[in-house]
Amino acid sequence: MTEKIAYYPGCTAKSYAKYMDSTARIVMKELGIELVELDRWNCCGTVYGLADDNLYSQLAPIRNMIRTLENGFDEVVTICSMCYNTLARANDLFKSDKEKADRLNAFMYKEPDYEGNVTVLHLLDLLVKRVKFQAVKEKVTNPLKGLKIAPYYGCTLLRPREISIDENIEHPSILSELIFALGGEPVEDPYMTECCGSYLTVKDKHLVADRTNKIVGSMQKRSADIIMVSCPLCQFNLDRRQKEVKALNPAFHKVPIVYFTQLMALAMGVDYKKLGFQDHYVDPVPILKKRGLIREKKKVAAKIAK
Amino acid sequence: MAFVKLTKSKKNIQFREKVIELAGNAVIKCYQCGECSGGCPEAGAMDLLPNQVMHKIQLGDESVLHANTFWICSTCLVCSTRCPKGIDIAKVMEALREIVLRSKQSYLTLDSLEEDDLKEIPQIAFVSSFKKQTQ
Numbered sequence: 001m002t003e004k005i006a007y008y009p010g011c012t013a014k015s016y017a018k019y020m021d022s023t024a025r026i027v028m029k030e031l032g033i034e035l036v037e038l039d040r041w042n043c044c045g046t047v048y049g050l051a052d053d054n055l056y057s058q059l060a061p062i063r064n065m066i067r068t069l070e071n072g073f074d075e076v077v078t079i080c081s082m083c084y085n086t087l088a089r090a091n092d093l094f095k096s097d098k099e100k101a102d103r104l105n106a107f108m109y110k111e112p113d114y115e116g117n118v119t120v121l122h123l124l125d126l127l128v129k130r131v132k133f134q135a136v137k138e139k140v141t142n143p144l145k146g147l148k149i150a151p152y153y154g155c156t157l158l159r160p161r162e163i164s165i166d167e168n169i170e171h172p173s174i175l176s177e178l179i180f181a182l183g184g185e186p187v188e189d190p191y192m193t194e195c196c197g198s199y200l201t202v203k204d205k206h207l208v209a210d211r212t213n214k215i216v217g218s219m220q221k222r223s224a225d226i227i228m229v230s231c232p233l234c235q236f237n238l239d240r241r242q243k244e245v246k247a248l249n250p251a252f253h254k255v256p257i258v259y260f261t262q263l264m265a266l267a268m269g270v271d272y273k274k275l276g277f278q279d280h281y282v283d284p285v286p287i288l289k290k291r292g293l294i295r296e297k298k299k300v301a302a303k304i305a306k
Numbered sequence: 307m308a309f310v311k312l313t314k315s316k317k318n319i320q321f322r323e324k325v326i327e328l329a330g331n332a333v334i335k336c337y338q339c340g341e342c343s344g345g346c347p348e349a350g351a352m353d354l355l356p357n358q359v360m361h362k363i364q365l366g367d368e369s370v371l372h373a374n375t376f377w378i379c380s381t382c383l384v385c386s387t388r389c390p391k392g393i394d395i396a397k398v399m400e401a402l403r404e405i406v407l408r409s410k411q412s413y414l415t416l417d418s419l420e421e422d423d424l425k426e427i428p429q430i431a432f433v434s435s436f437k438k439q440t441q
C-alpha cells in the first residue's frame with residue numbers, strides 16, 4: 001500500500017531545480033510513498049532569521065506548518081536543504097519559546113492557532129528512519145558500479161546540531177551510506193561539510209568561485225567522478241560557478257554536480273533522459289556513459305549498424 | 307582584586323547593548339580562543355576575523371560596522387557549532403548586518419546586478435541575499 005506524506009517542494013524545486021522535485025517523486029513512488037504536495041504552500045523565506053527580535057521572518061515557515069495541519073497531516077517532508085533548515089528551525093523556535101509562539105499566533109489572527117504539533121523532515125531523514133537504505137538497495141536495478149561519488153552536505157543539512165540529519169555533524173556518513181545502497185563508491189573529502197558560499201553568489205560571486213575551486217578541486221583530486229548534493233543553491237554554486245573557476249584556473253577539471261534523487265532514479269532504472277541532465281552546466285552524461293551506467297537503446301545501435 | 311573597566315564611554319556601552327539585544331549576551335563570554343576564525347571558510351577575505359569582531363563588540367567599538375566580515379559571512383554556522391563557549395557567532399554577524407540595514411544602508415543594490423546574473427541565478431539565492439544584504 002502506498003503511504004502518503006505531506007510534501008513541501010519550495011520555490012526553487014518548482015523552477016531551477018525542477019528535476020530534483022520530479023526525481024524525488026519518482027523514487028519515492030517506487031519506494032511506496034506518495035509525496036502529496038501541500039495546498040497553498042508559500043516560500044519559507046529561504047534562510048532562517050537569526051536576530052532575536054525578528055519574528056517577521058518566522059511567519060512564512062510557520063504558515064506552512066498550519067497548511068500541513070489543514071491538509072490533514074502532522075508531518076511534512078521537504079527535499080531542499082535550505083527549506084528544511086528554515087522550516088525546522090522556525091518550528092523548533094515556536095516549540096521552545098512560548099512568548100514568541102503566542103506573538104506569532106496573535107499576528108496571524110486570520111489563521112487557526114498553531115500549537116507546534118508538526119514534525120519537519122528532510123527526505124533523507126525519511127529514507128534513513130522509515131524507508132531504510134536496505135529497501136532502497138532492493139529497488140536498485142542499475143547499480144552505480146564503479147562510479148566514484150563525492151557526497152557533499154554543505155551547511156543546512158547539518159548545522160545547527162539540533163536539526164542535523166546526521167548525528168555526527170563534523171563527519172557525517174548518511175550520504176555515503178546512500179551511495180553504498182545505490183552500488184556506487186563514496187569518495188569522502190574534508191570539504192564535504194564546507195559552505196559553498198550560499199547567497200554570496202549574488203553580490204560576491206568571485207568568493208563563491210573561489211570556494212567552488214577549493215571544494216570541487218579537492219574532490220576531483222581524490223578522483224571523484226561526480227558530486228552528489230541535496231540543495232539547489234549548492235548545486236547552482238558548485239555547478240555554474242565552475243565557469244568562473246575555469247577562467248581563473250585553467251588547470252581545473254570540471255566535475256558534474258547532481259542531486260541525490262537523480263542518482264537514485266538512475267540506479268532504480270529510470271531513463272536518464274528523464275533526469276534533467278540537460279539543465280546542468282557540467283554535463284553528467286559523458287562520465288555516466290564511460291562508467292557504463294547509461295546505455296543507448298539497442299534499436300539506435302542497430303540503426304547505426306545498418 | 308581590582309577589575310579594569312575596559313568599556314567606559316556611554317556610546318560604547320550603548321553599541322554593545324544594541325548588539326546584545328539582537329544576538330543575546332553570550333558575546334561577553336568570548337575568551338578569544340580563535341576557534342571560530344579557524345573554521346571560517348571566508349576568513350581569508352575578511353578585514354577582521356570573527357574573533358576580532360567579537361573582541362571589538364565586547365569593547366563596544368562601533369568601527370566594527372565598517373568591516374566586511376559580516377557581509378561576506380555566508381551564515382554557514384561552523385563557528386557557532388564549534389565555539390567552546392557556546393556563542394552563536396553567526397547570530398552576532400546577523401546582528402551587525404541588521405544594525406546597518408536598519409539604518410537604511412544596503413550592502414547589495416538591485417541596480418548593481420548584471421542582466422546575465424538576473425537570468426541565471428535561481429530565486430533561492432536572490433531571496434536569501436535580499437534578506438541578508440538589503441534594507
Ligand code: SF4
Binds near residue numbers: 336337360389390393
Ligand atoms: S570560538 Fe567562541 S570563544 Fe573562541 S574566539 Fe570565537 S567566539 Fe570567542
Ligand code: SF4
Binds near residue numbers: 346356
Ligand atoms: S557563519 Fe559566517 S563567520 Fe561563522 S564560520 Fe560561517 S562564514 Fe564564518
